[in-house]
Amino acid sequence: MEHCKIMTQNVYLSPKDKAKRLNQIRSHIENNEYDVAFLQEALFYTDIPSLRGKHNLAYKNGLFGPRGGLITVMKDEPDSIKFHKYKDQGKVLSMQATDRLISKGFLVAKKGDTSYVNTHSVAVYSNNPKRRKQEHQHVSNQIEELFEFLESQKGRIVVGGDFNFNQDSESYAKIIEHLTDHTKSLKGKLDFDKKEGQLDFVFSNLGIGFNHEVIDYPFVVSDHNGVSLELMLL
Numbered sequence: 001m002e003h004c005k006i007m008t009q010n011v012y013l014s015p016k017d018k019a020k021r022l023n024q025i026r027s028h029i030e031n032n033e034y035d036v037a038f039l040q041e042a043l044f045y046t047d048i049p050s051l052r053g054k055h056n057l058a059y060k061n062g063l064f065g066p067r068g069g070l071i072t073v074m075k076d077e078p079d080s081i082k083f084h085k086y087k088d089q090g091k092v093l094s095m096q097a098t099d100r101l102i103s104k105g106f107l108v109a110k111k112g113d114t115s116y117v118n119t120h121s122v123a124v125y126s127n128n129p130k131r132r133k134q135e136h137q138h139v140s141n142q143i144e145e146l147f148e149f150l151e152s153q154k155g156r157i158v159v160g161g162d163f164n165f166n167q168d169s170e171s172y173a174k175i176i177e178h179l180t181d182h183t184k185s186l187k188g189k190l191d192f193d194k195k196e197g198q199l200d201f202v203f204s205n206l207g208i209g210f211n212h213e214v215i216d217y218p219f220v221v222s223d224h225n226g227v228s229l230e231l232m233l234l
Helices: 018-031 045-051 097-102 129-152 170-175
Strands: 002-010 036-040 056-058 071-074 080-085 105-111 114-120 156-162 200-204 207-214 227-233
Touching: 002 114, 002 156, 002 200, 018 045, 036 114, 036 156, 045 071, 071 105, 071 114, 114 129, 129 156, 129 170, 156 227, 200 207, 200 227
Parallel strands: 002 036, 114 156
Antiparallel strands: 002 227, 036 071, 056 071, 080 105, 105 114, 156 200, 207 227
16 A cells, blocks of 8 residues: 545636745645645646746646646656647637637656546536536536546556536546545535535545545635545555
8 A cells, every 4th residue: 555645726827926826835735745736727837936846747848838737746756747638628619718728638647556647627617507508518528538548547546636527417426436536525615616516626546535624725825725635545
């Protein structure tokens, strides 16, 4: 068995106080000695200096910054890093067109026989029930693609990120048929998820989770709560 301390945090793309917010997230990662931190919405190369510290930053280069806005911070240097762009990038004639600019996907950082998968799926913007259902279908398509990839992998898998679905969705139900949700005890405790439900999760195929927490920063760093836990990887 292997002990691993994990967190996931959407760092929020807003430029307001961004360096200060990213520095606080980096300090939290280092001070709490996380083995792996899944970060989303780190869209630009200018974000990297604030996040670069004593840990390794795993990402793949895009046009303006890390592909998909995904960075996985790792205490140990990964053996390999790959980015997979989702085939379905959301509805063109909708607010999801902004997600297409980010090129949503998932980042796989492998260390030994463990794959650490960081993802950010397309967001759901509309309040109109019909359009909202259509936008959710694009989320489902992306999760289906992610799931097909996970099924093809051997060894231990830890998946974290901003999934843009909640625990009442069909996508969530499908994932937990095969993976364990290590954040389900936090339902209702995330301040930023009162309207949509919990959107940020950590799953694994061979792990026992404990010490689940909502991260308490000295000030607000994002429009998402950070989530942390410890895993015993079997």
